[in-house]
Amino acid sequence: MKILTCPMNGPRNIDEFQSFGPVRAEPDPDRTADADWSRHLFRAENRKGIVVEWWRHVPSNYFFLAERDLVTNEVLRTFDASERWAHP
């Protein structure tokens, strides 16, 4: 069994989590050309290395971020989204 540490619920079985893939830049709907929309929709970080990605702890419906190595599968850290985007 694999353990993932949820910033809110602590270490839990990875079965309780769902991956939502790498964080992507949010395009501005008013100023984004078709090509950039296509990029946003269909291309995601896939380089061999560390990605920042969305995860959800399913039972508590809590979304958070993880830094994970796509080659070794090592999770370097998990943290609340507010750490990346400070809310006003």
Added chain:
Amino acid sequence: MPLRLLKYGLSRDYPVSGDIPATPDLKPSYDVVIVGGGGHGLACAHHLSKYHGISSVAVIEKGYLAGGNTARNTTTIRSNYITPEGIAFYKEAVELFEGLSQELDFNVMFSQRGQLTLAHTEATLRSFHSRAEMGKHLGTRTEVVDQKMVEELVPSLNMDYGGALEILGGLWHEDGGTARHDAVAWGYAAQASRRGVEIHQRTEVEGFEVVGDRVQSVKTSRGRIACGQVLIATGGMNYDVALMAGVELPIRCYPLQAMVTQPLKPWLHTLVSSVSLHTYLVQSSRGEIVIGGGSDPYQLYSTRSTLDMKEHLAEGAVHLFPFLQGVRLLRQWAGITDMTPDYSPIMGASPLQNLWLDCGWGTWGFKATPVAGKRMAETIAKGRVPDLLKPFALERFETFRLLNEMGATAASH
């Protein structure tokens, strides 16, 4: 082919032929450099040399011949897809498999036993109706069958009458089958090398020298080679290799796992697949039950297996065939698959003039080995993408003309 087999069978000493020459020295340049010595790259080399008179071809393989996903797949061959473009393409794939042993003068053990996909819900059954109609319209053998027919086709199935996973019917695809994956690659390699194609094993492509909109040369672990045309056919590494040429593909890598049981007497004639259970089974000609299913739940460049995925496969298999519960597993493995957003491949041109793509084969590309090889060779030789491949162009993501085959690929074969 059959005569040669008979002669071989009656011979006293079963002569071994060394069909694939040892890796030669690299030449300074080739007309075509094929990156990746899996089934796809080798099939393209065969077609270039046999049908287009191009034999100055180097296949560059970082490991051993066809040790990537060609060696790891569960060998399902079928054309029961969803989109007309997809069905037309995979139909040609199946047709080429039908004549492949003759074409290669090598027994690829193509066994067209039919594939049965099971519906455990009304919604699945409805989707089967539309797949069957589209399939029939395009001339493939695909039909919806009821419970009685499912029982007749596979008497050993647990129908689960009244249970949560009751089998309500199925999609019966008579064109479906399997072939021996290694033989496919070896057959192509043997033919291609006989016509002068060089196969360079243990040679890794490390980069491309791009000048303007052309690839000038290919940098390998054994030196630099100049190239006329380049084909990328590196399976799970397609994203990585294309990026070396500055081309970012809409691909994400996921592991896909499979396993086989100890050999049993022949009892499972058809290929059986369950969408709801994310499990499919086929009995190999050695008697082993090959079991596959869905991809891993998150992106990863690793071919390590996980216990939970293997348990999931075992659970699905034992649900469908409860008597398998005492049977032992013999081997298990994983491959890295290059998944596209619409579960269709990316074939044809790249933003660079002389760089061609045979990518995005994800969990479904073994069946396409002959057709992709044939059609990509035609593309490279003529410098023009044939109509059959046009819908699979990289640009479809920019024009939002996706070919959604997810529903036909949920169990990954």
